[in-house]
Amino acid sequence: MNSESEKTFVKFEKIDxxxxxxxxxxxxxxxxxxxxxxxxxxxxxGSGKTTTLMMLAGFETPTNGEIYLDGMPISKIPPxxxxxxxxxxxxxxxxxxxxxxxxxxxxxxxxLSKEDTKTKVQKALxxxxxxxxxxxxxxxxxxxQQQRVALARALVFEPRxxxxxxxxxxxxxxLREQMQYEIKHIHDRIxxxxxxxxxxxxxxxxxxxxxAVFNDGVVQQLSTPDILYExxxxxxVAQFIGENNRMTGTIKSIENDYCSVDLENGxxxxxxxxxxxxxxxxKTQLSVRPERVSLGSEGNGENVFTGKVEELIYLxxxxxxxxxxxxxxxxxxxxxxxxxxxxxxxxxxxxxxNPNDIRALDPVN
Amino acid sequence: xxxxxxxxxxxxxxxxxxxxxxxxxEYNKWNRxxxxxxxxxxxxxxxxxxATGEKIQIGRALTRMNYSKSGWKSLIKKTSREIKKMxxxxxxxxxxxxxxxxxNNDWGDPxxxxxxxxxxxxxxxxxxxxxxxxxxxxxxxxxxQDEKRRIYVQTWFKTLKVSVYVTFFCLVLGxxxxxxxxxxPLRYSNLLMIFVLLPFWTSLLVRTTAWIVMLQQKGxxxxxxVWLGILSDDGRLQMVYNETGTLIAMTQILxxxxxxxxxxxxxxIPKSHMRAAQNLGAKPAMAFWRVYLPQTIPGxxxxxxxxxxxxxxxxxxxxLVGGKDGKLIGSWIAFHxxxxxxxxxxxxxxxxxxxxxxxxxxxxxxxxxxxxxxxx
Numbered sequence: 075m076n077s078e079s080e081k082t083f084v085k086f087e088k089i090d091x092x093x094x095x096x097x098x099x100x101x102x103x104x105x106x107x108x109x110x111x112x113x114x115x116x117x118x119x120g121s122g123k124t125t126t127l128m129m130l131a132g133f134e135t136p137t138n139g140e141i142y143l144d145g146m147p148i149s150k151i152p153p154x155x156x157x158x159x160x161x162x163x164x165x166x167x168x169x170x171x172x173x174x175x176x177x178x179x180x181x182x183x184x185x186l187s188k189e190d191t192k193t194k195v196q197k198a199l200x201x202x203x204x205x206x207x208x209x210x211x212x213x214x215x216x217x218x219q220q221q222r223v224a225l226a227r228a229l230v231f232e233p234r235x236x237x238x239x240x241x242x243x244x245x246x247x248x249l250r251e252q253m254q255y256e257i258k259h260i261h262d263r264i265x266x267x268x269x270x271x272x273x274x275x276x277x278x279x280x281x282x283x284x285x286a287v288f289n290d291g292v293v294q295q296l297s298t299p300d301i302l303y304e305x306x307x308x309x310x311v312a313q314f315i316g317e318n319n320r321m322t323g324t325i326k327s328i329e330n331d332y333c334s335v336d337l338e339n340g341x342x343x344x345x346x347x348x349x350x351x352x353x354x355x356x357k358t359q360l361s362v363r364p365e366r367v368s369l370g371s372e373g374n375g376e377n378v379f380t381g382k383v384e385e386l387i388y389l390x391x392x393x394x395x396x397x398x399x400x401x402x403x404x405x406x407x408x409x410x411x412x413x414x415x416x417x418x419x420x421x422x423x424x425x426x427x428n429p430n431d432i433r434a435l436d437p438v439n
Numbered sequence: 440x441x442x443x444x445x446x447x448x449x450x451x452x453x454x455x456x457x458x459x460x461x462x463x464x465e466y467n468k469w470n471r472x473x474x475x476x477x478x479x480x481x482x483x484x485x486x487x488x489x490a491t492g493e494k495i496q497i498g499r500a501l502t503r504m505n506y507s508k509s510g511w512k513s514l515i516k517k518t519s520r521e522i523k524k525m526x527x528x529x530x531x532x533x534x535x536x537x538x539x540x541x542x543n544n545d546w547g548d549p550x551x552x553x554x555x556x557x558x559x560x561x562x563x564x565x566x567x568x569x570x571x572x573x574x575x576x577x578x579x580x581x582x583x584q585d586e587k588r589r590i591y592v593q594t595w596f597k598t599l600k601v602s603v604y605v606t607f608f609c610l611v612l613g614x615x616x617x618x619x620x621x622x623x624p625l626r627y628s629n630l631l632m633i634f635v636l637l638p639f640w641t642s643l644l645v646r647t648t649a650w651i652v653m654l655q656q657k658g659x660x661x662x663x664x665v666w667l668g669i670l671s672d673d674g675r676l677q678m679v680y681n682e683t684g685t686l687i688a689m690t691q692i693l694x695x696x697x698x699x700x701x702x703x704x705x706x707x708i709p710k711s712h713m714r715a716a717q718n719l720g721a722k723p724a725m726a727f728w729r730v731y732l733p734q735t736i737p738g739x740x741x742x743x744x745x746x747x748x749x750x751x752x753x754x755x756x757x758x759l760v761g762g763k764d765g766k767l768i769g770s771w772i773a774f775h776x777x778x779x780x781x782x783x784x785x786x787x788x789x790x791x792x793x794x795x796x797x798x799x800x801x802x803x804x805x806x807x808x809x810x811x812x813x814x815x
Contacts, residue, residue: 153718155720159719162715168734170733179729231720
């Protein structure tokens with residue numbers, strides 16, 4: 075066995091999925107997940123991420139292609155023999171069983187002895203800090219506690235892999251953030267492979283080793299969170315992850331890694347990093363992060379423009395400035411609050427950005 | 440209010456007391472150990488009360504007297520005719536006792552006088568004893584009815600048996616239908632729902648007679664079976680006008696009452712539960728048994744209780760398709776209510792029915808818990 079296949083634990087190979095035989099919900103999906111990795115599938119609703127997860131869990135069968143788990147094809151294995159734990163969107167805790175009985179259920183169907191079951195259940199409950207709640211019914215627990223029980227139940231039978239389908243969607247913001255860290259810590263501690271589905275990008279960025287951004291049934295980009303944020307490979311990813319300022323134009327010339335772009339309506343020429351574009355004369359969409367634009371200076375003289383301050387929003391640690399630049403009056407700049415910002419609405423202001431920070435991507439229709 | 444009225448009526452015996460108040464007063468002074476027949480005073484008051492009493496009131500009292508001992512009705516009728524004649528002529532008898540015995544020998548029969556003891560009180564348990572095939576002997580001991588008049592005890596047991604069977608069949612047949620209703624895609628389940636509700640919108644009588652058409656010996660089912668060669672022409676099954684017919688028709692008619700509560704409970708069981716159970720390693724059958732079925736208990740108990748309570752008091756269907764064999768207690772109540780006008784017995788039967796239901800309700804509450812019921 076070579077090192078490549080040893081590293082791959084879950085492998086999606088050319089997976090297509092269609093429910094009605096006409097529309098493909100998942101198109102030609104290829105995805106490798108290493109053992110112990112925390113991989114998140116991120117995307118808007120209807121992008122195929124949950125379908126992908128369900129195929130892995132065994133509740134949906136791929137129309138084409140094969141999924142491998144630990145080197146074995148699993149399409150023919152029924153869900154109850156896959157040894158994959160899952161946390162469902164609404165937890166799917168059994169309301170007629172106590173917390174303990176819920177946790178003991180996977181062990182009982184595996185015919186573990188009474189003592190083993192008891193110790194494992196207690197261990198799992200202690201892990202999620204619910205050691206004293208075993209005799210309660212799910213309805214007697216808060217949302218966060220139910221979430222933890224669901225997590226403990228998915229882990230108690232020591233599955234090979236844990237799937238989580240938007241497990242934090244029903245929690246309020248504070249609890250959600252707290253649970254994000256908790257799940258991450260449990261993952262770090264027991265080193266289990268996790269496949270996580272969410273539509274919340276900050277959740278994905280916080281927890282994952284790698285993120286697969288889904289749109290339209292296709293993985294747009296699969297990278298670590300920092301690369302996804304800083305080096306998006308196409309307009310969808312740039313738009314979906316974090317904030318960005320968009321400008322459209324036509325490519326005027328290409329030199330090495332850079333290209334010059336004629337902005338629409340003759341608003342100027344921008345030098346940008348060439349990432350995902352055609353040739354000279356093709357349309358392109360430019361993307362620059364709000365925090366990579368500097369105000370009031372000319373830098374090294376490249377990409378210098380003048381804008382009009384439309385709106386100022388004070389946010390404590392930073393100030394959010396909305397400008398009218400190059401014919402785009404939704405241009406956002408984030409200025410760190412260092413106490414030296416003294417512009418007013420209506421002021422004209424010079425701004426510039428490094429050509430390395432603006433990326434020329436595929437045009438959006 | 441109607442229930443209270445019914446319960447009172449089942450023990451009420453005051454009507455007869457308004458007709459013969461003085462006779463009963465004198466009757467109570469009679470010492471049976473000393474005298475064989477009641478004293479002269481009893482005969483006298485009876486004579487006078489028959490002479491002056493209103494005809495309608497006396498007529499009602501007669502019906503009641505006949506429940507205690509048959510023969511009272513004709514005896515009093517004949518006697519009062521004679522008394523009326525005598526008073527018209529202005530004859531005042533010297534000895535009322537002898538005059539009455541002269542009119543009819545039965546006045547010298549102590550058993551008639553003994554049975555009067557049952558009527559003296561304003562309340563009586565006689566209807567309850569009658570409702571379970573008991574009556575009084577001449578010494579006011581409770582004894583079994585004559586063999587050929589024992590009908591209620593076996594009818595009670597038959598009613599219970601039929602109700603239990605109907606509930607069981609409804610559960611067995613209703614569960615898969617409710618499950619389909621709750622899990623099919625909307626357009627199929629809507630269609631199925633209409634099929635379930637359609638019988639609701641059809642008259643009960645129409646449905647019952649439809650079953651007669653289906654089940655009778657020259658009916659549809661027998662016809663098809665003979666045509667298929669499963670039955671020979673002279674081996675046609677007797678499926679109607681007996682208990683089988685009652686069971687089949689009642690099950691069909693009460694089925695929606697089982698399906699609807701079950702459906703409403705199944706509808707809210709998230710589909711993810713079955714998935715979760717399988718994901719945790721349970722085979723589908725195990726997942727169903729351990730996870731799905733326990734969650735439908737509120738629906739099963741609601742439907743079960745509903746069907747059972749309806750079945751135990753059912754009477755139109757058993758009356759029509761039950762024949763002699765399949766008659767339930769409800770039919771007897773209706774019979775006495777409309778035909779014999781023995782409302783006391785009706786009330787007693789009804790009260791026992793109510794008590795039986797309450798006992799079942801109590802049992803159910805003990806076993807399942809009434810909070811566990813869910814109708815929608």
